[in-house]
Amino acid sequence: MGKRLPNPRLAKLHRNYTIEEVANLFGIHKNTVGNWIKQGLSVCGRKRPFLILGRDLRVFLEAKKVKNKRPCKPDEIYCVRCRSPKKPDADLIEYRTITDTLGNLVALCPDCESIMNRRISLDKLKQIPAYSNIAQSLAEIHITPCINPSVNSDFSKGKKHYAQTSS
Ligand SMILES: [Zn+2]
Numbered sequence: 001m002g003k004r005l006p007n008p009r010l011a012k013l014h015r016n017y018t019i020e021e022v023a024n025l026f027g028i029h030k031n032t033v034g035n036w037i038k039q040g041l042s043v044c045g046r047k048r049p050f051l052i053l054g055r056d057l058r059v060f061l062e063a064k065k066v067k068n069k070r071p072c073k074p075d076e077i078y079c080v081r082c083r084s085p086k087k088p089d090a091d092l093i094e095y096r097t098i099t100d101t102l103g104n105l106v107a108l109c110p111d112c113e114s115i116m117n118r119r120i121s122l123d124k125l126k127q128i129p130a131y132s133n134i135a136q137s138l139a140e141i142h143i144t145p146c147i148n149p150s151v152n153s154d155f156s157k158g159k160k161h162y163a164q165t166s167s
Contacts, residue, residue: 008061015054016044022052036060040083059111075130077116079109086110087130095125095134105131 006026011017019037023030033052037043041060043050063084072078076085088107096104103125105118126135 005065006061008058008065011054011057011061013055013058016051017054017057018049018051020049022057072118074128077105077107077118079112079114079116081112081114082109086116088116090130090133093131093134095120095131095138097138105134 006028010025011022017025019030019033022028022033033041037050037052039060041052042056043052045051059082063082072085073087076087078084079086086109089110093105093107096106098104098119101122103120103122105116105120105125107116107118108114109116122135122138125131125138
């Protein structure tokens with residue numbers, strides 16, 4: 001309750017910090033820094049003194065702040081590495097079909113460039129304005145995906161049936 005989070009901007013991007021230095025910087029206990037590391041704050045090296053990159057520290061604290069504030073917005077995808085929801089570049093999002101109604105949004109995190117995944121139904125995808133382009137281009141590809149409507153075992157083999165263009 002009511003615990004103020006340290007200001008991420010106090011961490012200088014191009015500096016390394018020891019745990020003690022981080023504690024001093026934010027006026028907190030060393031154990032709190034230890035907890036952050038357990039929560040996913042990256043440290044360099046396997047032996048003491050551990051060094052924490054200012055950049056990692058800032059990203060971690062900012063993610064913490066965001067996480068406290070709000071969940072993923074409809075047009076955001078959660079970045080596991082940044083531990084926060086990110087809004088990917090609309091041009092760099094790919095939708096990978098899982099079933100006729102369900103798929104995976106795959107995108108690059110704008111901050112750390114790791115791959116983010118979000119499972120989403122096609123219906124929902126269409127409802128999100130930021131993704132309408134994807135849904136639309138999908139609709140263009142997806143003309144009569146299967147010739148035989150009474151699909152059976154053939155479907156599970158992962159064969160793709162493309163509509164033939166009549167010339
Ligand atoms: Zn990220």
